[in-house]
Amino acid sequence: MEKIKIITDSTADLPEYIIKKYDIEVLHLFINFGDKSYRDGVDIDIHTLLDKMEKSDIFPVTAQVNPQTFLECYTSYINQGYKIVSIHLSSKMSGTYQSACIAKEMLETEDIIVIDSMNVTSGLGLQVIKAAKLKDSGFTAKEIESGVKEISTHIRSTLFFNSLDNLVKGGRLSRASGIIGSVLGIKIIVAVKDGEVAVIDKVRGSKRALRNMIEYIDKKSVKKGETAILLHVGETDILNALRENLEARKVDFIECEVGCAVGVHSGAGACGLFFVENY
Template identity: 85%
Template sequence: MEKIKIITDSTADLPEDIIKRYDIEVLPLLINFGEKSYRDGIDINIHTLLGKMEKSNVFPITAQVNPQIFLECYNSYIKQGYKIVSIHLSSKMSGTYQSACIAKEMLDTEDITVIDSLNVTSGLGLQVIKAAKLKEAGFGIKEIESGVGEISSHIRSTLFFNSLDNLVKGGRLPKASGIIGNILGIKIIVAVENGEMAVIDKVRGSKRALRSMIEYIDKKGIKKGEIAVLLHVGETDILNTLREDLKYRKIDFIECEVGCTVGVHSGTGACGVFFVESY
């Protein structure tokens, strides 16, 4: 049986127990805060980051994993006889995927498969978990690549933010969406679509926002045998109700907390669900 290593980056926002269970290598993106740089999840955690952001007028900048880091990581596992499946955040949001491709080309080997998730946070995380489960079942890197590709275009999300200010500052949403989101009582529901953030609904009030999210999940359906992810950071008006609703409807889900790279853009007070739709 092939020795396979699953590698991803810190934007997958996977809980520590899953990382340890499947022995996943997680490469950190950088958070540049003024003149200081921090490795996401290693030198700084989300709660420290949000605290610093509240006290500072400086908006942090996130930076991709560079090719040299990938090269060193890949080389160390190749030397140990591993084949590698490397899955990363959307190429439309970061150069991390391109860095991984450059490192693979430098090593000139077919023992590395690099996958553009066209997603981020738990949308990427679901693909990494899929890869890890296929590895555990004894599949090779090509079968794992195929299995991840099968669900990739069917991953859906519905996300609620207390404020869209950071998404606009970080260039993830157009300024007009932020202006609408700041109108009294208007709540904007966001999703990852085609590798980028997109507005999928506008409603008035938190109760209607919750209803919109649940209706979206019901409309798409969750594929049998696949888990959902309840993602959150900080407190929102709807997190607890959303959690209880998922439990009530017996949806199989895990909870993940937003990491630092994604947290720069979400700010404090965001939650949502990522899932594989029925197809």
């Protein structure tokens, strides 16, 4: 059986128990806050970050994992006889995937497979979990790559934000979408589509937003045998209602908290669901 290591980056936002359970290697993006730099989830947590953002006029920026970090990580595992499956956030959102590709090219080996998830946060997390489960089931690195790519195009998301300010400031949403979301109680539902954050609906009020999200989940239908991820940071009402709905329908899901690299853009008070649709 092949000796395989699954590697991802900190934007996968996976809880520590999942990382330990599947022995996943996580490389950390950086949060640059003024003249200080923090490793996502290591030197700073999401609650500290949000508190700092609330008290500061400085808007932090995120920095990709650099090629040298990948090179050192890959070299270590290759020297131990591993084959590597390395899965990372969308190349349309960060240069992290490109850094991984550069490191692979420098090592001139076919024992490293680098996958562009075309997703972020729990959409990436779902692909990492899929890879880890396939690895534990004895599949080869190439078979893991095929399994991950098979579900990647079927990952759906529906996400609610109390405020779109940070998405606009961070360049993830247009200013026009942000303005719409701040007037007349209009709530914008967003999702990750084609590797980028996109508006999928506009509704009035939180209750309608919740109905919209549940209707979307019902329409797409969560694929049996695949884990869904309920993602949140600070949100309560919609989070609790989504959780109750998933439990009532006996959907297999785990809960994850947004990490710092993603939290810079989400701000406080956000939640949603990532899942593999029935196909």
